[in-house]
Amino acid sequence: MANVSAHHRPELHITAENGVLFAPAGVLLDGDTWHFFHQYRPSPEHGPRWAHQFAERTPFVWDICDDVLAPEGEETQIRAGSVVANNGGVDLYFTSVIGNTSTIQLAHINNIRDTTELINEDELELDPEVTRLGEVVGNTDGYIKFRSPCVIPGWENNGDREEGHEGWLMLAVTGSVDAPVVVVLDSEDGREWTIKGPLTFNGLSGLERDKVLVAPRMIRLRDEVDHEIYDVVIVTIEQDGIDISGYLVGQLNGSDFDVKTPFTRIDFGHDFSRPRSTNYAEPSIDYDVAHIFGLMNGVGRLDSPTEHLSWKEEGWANVISFPRVVTLQDGTLFQTPPEGLLDAIHESEAAAGWTGLCEIPSNSAVEVALKDQKGEIAATITHRHNQLVIDRSMNPNHAGDPHAIAPLTDDDTDSLFIVVDGSTVEVFADGGYVSMASRVYFNNGGFAEFEVTTSGDARINRQELHYPDDFSSVGLDIDELTEFDDSEPNEGLVR
Secondary structure, eight states, rough: OOOOOTTTSSSSSHHHSHHHHHHHEEEEEETEEEEEEEEEEEEETTEEEEEEEESSTTTTSEEOOOOOOOOOOTOOOOEEEEEEEEEEEEEEEEEETTTTTEEEEEEEEOGGGGGGGGGSSTOOBBTTTEEEEEEOOSTTBOOOOOOEEEEEEEESSSTTTTGEEEEEEEEEEEEEEESOEEEEEESSSSSSSSEEEEEESSSOOOOOTOOOOEEEEEEEEBBBTTTOOEEEEEEEEOOOOOOOOEEEEEEEETTEEEEEEEESSSSSSSSOEEEEEEESSSSSSSSOOOEEEESSSSGGGGOGGGHHHHHHHHHHEEEOOOOOEEEEEEEEEEEOOOHHHHHHHHHHSSEEEEEEEEEOOOTOOEEEEOHHHHHOOOEEEEEEHHHHHEEOTTTTGGTTTTOEEEEOOSSEEESEEEEEEEEEEEEEEEGGGGEEEEEEOOOSSSSSEEEEEEEEOOOEEEEEEEEEOOOOSSSSSHHSOOOOOEEEEEEEESO
């Protein structure tokens, strides 16, 4: 493996070049160009601002652009928002914090492609293509402290979603930090907004009334079973110092959400929080797939980034997950890695992947140990037929951490896709039925190899290693594990 001195930093994920990355702010896919905006502090002393990175064709090689927003005047923070194509350019909806209050503000970029051309030498200089347009939602109708807007195209006819789009919808958080309220707004032009009311779930939501819900997002997907177009509301629950992110499937009518699928965790790993949806320069009504990103940090708002090992040793903190390709099947979200990931691994310096198609009966397991350059285990991923478990507690950097456990069903294909990229581990199981993201800090020079073992009657029918083209593997001998069966199709490994 290449000798990478900064082995905590991933190559294929989004990180800050220096400083502290916070939650994603907004994502726009313009043709085959990804524009990713995120909250960022150049140093712990700076107020949060918005940074901008872009990637051409595949979302694995990211280039840094000028920052687009920073606190002005009495503002102390610029926080999360949404990015949409509108009025021939791109609108940036963001949260502006002054003192103990917050409002939703709007900025506009006339030509998003111009923002990728010239980069200022001064890293704190803002992109001149960005123009602030001012406040669009402030204290009104008894609601205060508007923040965290999600803006998406509205329906021309909500009763017949095949007719396409007209106007805009917004989900936003209001009220106190301890008892926030999510509200729904609409607008004809994206400038003048009207409150429809608080987001109300009709039916079994799976949410307790006193839960603190933040970071609302909504995507639309066509269910592959009944072919109806549904709204998928994604929220994060702040609970006992950790973030739990999940989704509900149904249809939004006004501010009432008719629930089909109650709250279900979207990721069961140690570190996946505050997912953000992707808007598209050319909105579609096919809705076959959507793309989401998440912050790989399970603590969220209460985190202390300067305590991260990456900050102490390399001067940066926090990572964004891969964009996940999301589909809807009979009311359940399936998440798979983006196209081109295996090629990106082969072209990288130190990323790696393992795919396996298995048969794992009850009381059997397939375990994949992640080992560092000295052969010490930094974490294990175990498929136990009806459970998927990530254990990093043996790692001195994560000593005593609880296991991350995801439920599986008996009907699913027993498959695993594991990606290691610096200090990130992302796992996709059973064709995308379960996804798990965890940060794993490797000692002794970083990740080196996968060690795969089976127990009980578990069988590996097909497996593949994915390393950089110049990687020299010393660990895995497939023939020692199981008789290789090339009659099994490669389905279920990577969608």
